[in-house]
Amino acid sequence: MSIGMQCLLLLIVMVIIMTLGWRWQKRRSNAGIVDVLWSIGVGLGAVLMALMSDGAALPRSLGAVFGAAWAARLALHLWRRVSHEHEDGRYRQLRRHWRGNQTKFFLFFQFQAALVVLFSLPFAAVARNPTSQITPALFVGAVIWAIAILGETVADRQLTRFRQNPAHSGKTCREGLWRYSRHPNYFFEWLHWFAYVALAWGSSLAWLAWSGPIVMYIFLRWISGITFTEAQAVRHRGDDYREYQRTTSMLIPWFPKSTTSDKGLT
Known part of the structure; x- marks a missing residue:
């Protein structure tokens, strides 16, 4: 099947999935489901x-297993937050900005559907790799993937543990990797996405993995990550987060x- 038909x-x-997700958020006023x-x-x-x-069975299998495992971990982590917490501050801000306009939310969910196709292109490149044996590129891809998944899991757990402590309310996490x-x-x-660049090495669509x-x-x-997250953090934590940004x-x-307090001691 051509890549165009696959994407379609x-x-x-x-x-269909995002339409069902839009209906879910409409009933619960929680757009965080879109990330899940x-x-x-x-x-x-x-x-x-x-x-x-x-493509050859080996790279196709690696692409499918790595992509599915990464997605399952992230989706489960996000679902725990969506199902047990209030709507993420980014989406609350968006809801206020749009004044709850559900047409705009519907279009936003469909835009995410299109983004799924865009982010599936690296997997299409990997799946057309004709390499049928373990090569240095495949090995490097597997190592990058393992390091990325481990790092992301550790970072998520450190932040979750920090947020669950009531004493940390209104404070910025500086523990572990967050330091x-x-x-x-x-x-x-x-x-994590560099893993598929390596796995696609030798594919006729290798450039697409980039x-x-x-x-x-x-x-x-x-667009949707650091800018919105940090704006929300500054609104909630003020100078504490500004100091975190500086250091x-x-x-x-x-x-x-060094922190401002450290400078004051020197």
Whole structure:
């Protein structure tokens, strides 16, 4: 099946799924479900691309398993938050900005359906890789994937544990990986997409795998990730978060700068 037909089939499936998700948020006033469904959709895209392509079995299997496992972990993590917490501040702000307009929310959900197709293109590249044996590129891809999943899982658990402590209400998490990056979960999310660049090495569509890390960085940096998350954090935590912004790397983990209080002691 051509990549165009694969994308069309995936889009139709995701339009249906996102429409059901839009109805769910309409009843519960919680648009966070869109993130859960987006994650599931990308995992579904990884599997569909593997099943409907003609590459070698090894890279196709790796792409499907890695994509589905990553998506399942992320979807489950997000679902725990959506099902047990109030609507994420980003979506509350969007709801206020749109004044609860459900037509705009519907279009937003359908836009996410299209994004699922876009983020499934790296899996299409992997699924057309003719490599039938383990190569350095496949090994590197597997190592990148393992490091990224481990890092993202650790970052998510550290933040969840911090938020569950009532004493930390209104404070900024600086524990573990969060000491070295303001968004370690986003960093490892971004890193994860480089795994498919390696897995697609030798594919006729290898260049298409770069859409994953490039588009993900654009979204995380300027569109739906860091910008909205940090604006919400500044509104809620004020100077504490501004100090965190001053001392801590935005995305790529690095050693923190000295704090204002540290300077006062020197």
